[in-house]
Amino acid sequence: xxxxxxxxxxxxxxxxxxxxxxxxxxxxxxxxxxxxxxxxxxxxxxxxxxxxxxxxxxxxxxxxxxxxxxxxxxxxxxxxxxxxxxxxxxxxxxxxxxxxxxxxxxxxxxxxxxxxxxxxxxxxxxxxxxxxxxxxxxxxxxxxxxxxxxxxxxxxxxxxxxxxxxxxxxxxxxxxxxxxxxxxxxxxxxxxxxxxxxxxxxx
Numbered sequence: 001x002x003x004x005x006x007x008x009x010x011x012x013x014x015x016x017x018x019x020x021x022x023x024x025x026x027x028x029x030x031x032x033x034x035x036x037x038x039x040x041x042x043x044x045x046x047x048x049x050x051x052x053x054x055x056x057x058x059x060x061x062x063x064x065x066x067x068x069x070x071x072x073x074x075x076x077x078x079x080x081x082x083x084x085x086x087x088x089x090x091x092x093x094x095x096x097x098x099x100x101x102x103x104x105x106x107x108x109x110x111x112x113x114x115x116x117x118x119x120x121x122x123x124x125x126x127x128x129x130x131x132x133x134x135x136x137x138x139x140x141x142x143x144x145x146x147x148x149x150x151x152x153x154x155x156x157x158x159x160x161x162x163x164x165x166x167x168x169x170x171x172x173x174x175x176x177x178x179x180x181x182x183x184x185x186x187x188x189x190x191x192x193x194x195x196x197x198x199x200x201x202x203x
Contacts, residue, residue, distance in 0.1 A: 032188025
């Protein structure tokens with residue numbers, strides 16, 4: 001039986017609308033999405049579509065995708081090496097008249113920033129989001145897209161790559177060489193905890 005192959009490549013601007021929908025779909029089922037947008041699946045999906053309407057963020061992102069049968073089924077995006085927006089130019093003041101979702105997102109970014117600064121990290125690339133088509137969970141697409149992104153970051157001169165994830169995702173990233181740096185409360189919901197994880201470039 002023929003097995004479909006996944007191809008990996010850099011994403012370009014023309015790919016972003018499809019990638020944004022994929023990220024929204026993947027994250028709408030996460031516990032923090034309930035905290036941000038409520039129990040309704042419709043509200044969560046619509047809210048995540050708005051949340052990621054300008055994905056990827058920042059100048060000159062390193063964005064990669066996994067493609068299957070001509071469709072983008074996995075994406076990952078990072079800042080360029082040494083240009084982490086949380087460490088360099090994050091505005092800690094809360095946006096005026098922010099929605100509940102915006103307040104939660106801002107607080108998460110603020111806690112992530114403090115974790116970065118407290119850890120005394122070397123200049124690093126920040127992996128801001130990783131998402132795969134939900135129906136393909138467990139098929140290895142996520143691992144492939146992360147490894148492709150990390151390889152591109154090493155080629156660009158990164159010494160270290162960091163990311164934040166819920167504690168339930170720790171093993172997924174640990175299997176790819178990321179290690180826990182610190183743990184902190186996630187403002188997305190009661191009892192949620194997130195991790196700052198890092199992976200260093202090969203010597």
